Amino acid sequence: IASSLLAFPACELSDCLVKMNWGLSFDVVEEARNHRKMLRAVHTSKKNLYTPGKELDSAIEAYAKVFMPSLHEVFAGKREYEAPSVEVAWVWHLHKLDPIAYKNDCEAAFGMVLHAPSGTSPFLFSQRSGHTDSATSSSQFAISCNIRDCARRQAAFLWQVRGINYEDQDFLGSAVLRYVMLLGLMRKHPKSFIVPTYDMDLIWHTHLAWPHVYASDCIKIVGRIVAHDDSVNDRTEGSKLNRSASQTRQLFFKAYGSAWEKRGAMYNGEPPAWFWSDRARAAAVDAAPPPPPPPLPFTPTSGQQGADYWRGYQAGGQD
Numbered sequence: 001i002a003s004s005l006l007a008f009p010a011c012e013l014s015d016c017l018v019k020m021n022w023g024l025s026f027d028v029v030e031e032a033r034n035h036r037k038m039l040r041a042v043h044t045s046k047k048n049l050y051t052p053g054k055e056l057d058s059a060i061e062a063y064a065k066v067f068m069p070s071l072h073e074v075f076a077g078k079r080e081y082e083a084p085s086v087e088v089a090w091v092w093h094l095h096k097l098d099p100i101a102y103k104n105d106c107e108a109a110f111g112m113v114l115h116a117p118s119g120t121s122p123f124l125f126s127q128r129s130g131h132t133d134s135a136t137s138s139s140q141f142a143i144s145c146n147i148r149d150c151a152r153r154q155a156a157f158l159w160q161v162r163g164i165n166y167e168d169q170d171f172l173g174s175a176v177l178r179y180v181m182l183l184g185l186m187r188k189h190p191k192s193f194i195v196p197t198y199d200m201d202l203i204w205h206t207h208l209a210w211p212h213v214y215a216s217d218c219i220k221i222v223g224r225i226v227a228h229d230d231s232v233n234d235r236t237e238g239s240k241l242n243r244s245a246s247q248t249r250q251l252f253f254k255a256y257g258s259a260w261e262k263r264g265a266m267y268n269g270e271p272p273a274w275f276w277s278d279r280a281r282a283a284a285v286d287a288a289p290p291p292p293p294p295p296l297p298f299t300p301t302s303g304q305q306g307a308d309y310w311r312g313y314q315a316g317g318q319d
Helices: 010-019 028-043 054-075 086-096 099-110 147-154 169-188 198-208 211-221 240-256 273-277 303-309
Strands: none
Touching (some): 028 086, 028 169, 028 198, 054 147, 169 198, 169 211, 169 240, 198 211
């Protein structure tokens, strides 16, 4: 798949990947919708799940000491699977955003990488608080990445992907295609820091929620398990994110002959105050996407020409 990605003209690439389920191993569009439902539930939760404190710490403890050992018992045939509470589902999601740490932590504790059982979704959650069922496993599960910092960084992700366009089948289908194209760039340019736009980033985060599938798909498409670093967020001129976004824009155009930028998929700025104070409004699904830019006054012949025009849409995802 990866070798063919860069060989296909843009007009043929879409049809090819659709026939192959975009090269991925599950219904990504449906899971992207489930993903956003979970993000909205986290945002409207009465608990503070974004900043360090008692409530987030309690969720982390329930995840590590009860949910994960219980999930291991599901795969050992000792119990039926029960969806976690929204706060535990959130912590599980944050842990999986670091695929290398998650894989290593699972294998150290359980000898296998745990994931949502077949027929379920990693984004489904129950209405109960915490995860109170006891586990009989004696396995000690330690988290090697900083969940508290990750929760803080991910707090504004919903703001970037809350538009109604993220409910649209065609927009999400295009996002999956563009994400797989991004993976193609990662294969071709393994030393470059390849930056997604937010439509791609939503699909990337969704893919990460299925760790066993993510590993298999990455090896198939990229040739390695792709690390995910959400700590690169400085958008100032000359920063790593700024420079890498510019490079990705040019590489994307050169490889595929199509724009890396996409209406409704670019950085929306920092969330306004009401995003935090009016959580119900912030979590609404009827938010309109930003207006389109004026038509290009020329046909770009390079990624840089497009970049000069799209200055207001410059930085992509990586949150």
